[in-house]
Amino acid sequence: MRIDAVSIFPEFFDALDLSLIGKAQREGLLDLRRHQLRDFTVDRHRTVDDTPTGGGAGMVMTPEPWALALEHVLADAGRNPSPREDEPGQRHPAGEPPVLIVPTPAGELFTQRTAEELSEREHLVFAAGRYEGIDQRVTAWAGHHFEVRPMSIGDYVLNGGEVAIIVMVEAITRLLPGVLGNPESLEEESHADGLLEYPVYTKPAVWRGLEVPEILLSGNHARIEEHRREEQLLRTRRIRPDLYAKHIVAQEQAARREAEGD
Ligand SMILES: C[S@@+](CC[C@H](N)C(=O)[O-])C[C@H]1O[C@@H](n2cnc3c(N)ncnc32)[C@H](O)[C@@H]1O
Incomplete structure (x- = not known):
């Protein structure tokens, strides 16, 4: 997978050189490229912001450096960055377009399902906003070249999109084949099946007077599985009643479909 991340603070993304995502980069599973937005400015002060049109507090990121940076990414990925935008046939030329993810608290909520969906794509581009965000016309323009997804975590x-990008990149790339040592751990995690994970324990069996549930020491795998499922349901109902309600509805629907012989 290729990922490009554009920001005025690309140093934030150095955190992705650590641990499993860093290893994935070194092993060639992930090609992560960072870009300094200010390299695409044309004035002496390398300006990327201006006052909001119509008034109001704060500053807004100006569109042109963004267009130049994103055109650079497209050209670098071997795509024509300037097709005639009035030609419908030129929209998204040749193959699947890269996905442009624009972090914003006003975006669609990023979930484990989104991470799964995006982990199937070949090329993701992230645009880190700062100040009051990026001039709205950038996403309209970018729609000619990218599949644009404004996303909230x-x-x-937050003060800027960089931390949100790190969150999304980690959630997406840990799903890539070969990134996790044991891919089976993905199947049992919180949110994998819409529920929270059961509580986990390790050795010693008694620690500071606190015991692990006896059943986990029984070696009876069927009973352990049953116990963990119960714990999963109890925990989800207590901590995330919204997820629990969705789970119950999905179960009822599945039971109805089965009864109808689907
Ligand atoms: C101070 S925020 C801008 C908030 C914007 N004025 C609003 O009210 O929707 C600056 C940047 O931080 C990032 N950001 C802040 N909160 C975020 C969130 N919950 N999810 C994703 N990105 C976020 C976005 O890139 C945003 O452009």
């Missing part, structure tokens, strides 16, 4: 506001 949660209902809170």
Whole structure:
């Protein structure tokens, strides 16, 4: 998979050189390229922001450096960065377009399903906003070259898109074949089947007076599985009633379909 990340603070992405994602890069499973947005400015001060049109607080990222940076990424990936935008046939030339992910608290919520879906794509491009965000016309323009996905990592506001990008890149790339030592661990994790994971324990069996549930020491795998499923359901109902309700609805639908002989 190829990932390009554009930012005025590309140093943030150095965190992705550590641990399993760093190893994935060194092993060639992931080609992560970082770009300094200011390299695509044309003025002496390398300006990337201006006052909001219509007034208001803060600054807004100007569109032209973004277009130049994204055109550079397209050209570098071997795509024609400037097809005639009025020609419908030129929209998304040759093959699957790269996905442009624009982090924003005003975007679609990024979930494990989104991570799974994006892990199947060949080329992802991330655009880190700062200040009050990027001039809205950038996403309209980018739609001629990319599949554009404004994405939020949660209902809170960060200072910039870099940390959100690190979150998304890690969630997506750990799903790539070969990145995790034991891919089976993906199947049992929280959110894999819409529920939270059961509580986990390791040795010693008694630690500071606290015991692990006896059943986990029984060696009876069927009973252990049953116990873990119960714990999963209890924990999800207590901590995430929204997920639990969805799970119950999905189960009822599956039971109805089965009864109808689907
Ligand atoms: C201060 S925020 C801008 C907030 C924007 N004015 C608004 O109210 O929607 C600056 C940048 O941080 C990033 N950001 C902030 N919160 C985010 C979130 N929950 N998810 C993804 N990106 C976020 C985006 O890149 C955004 O452009």
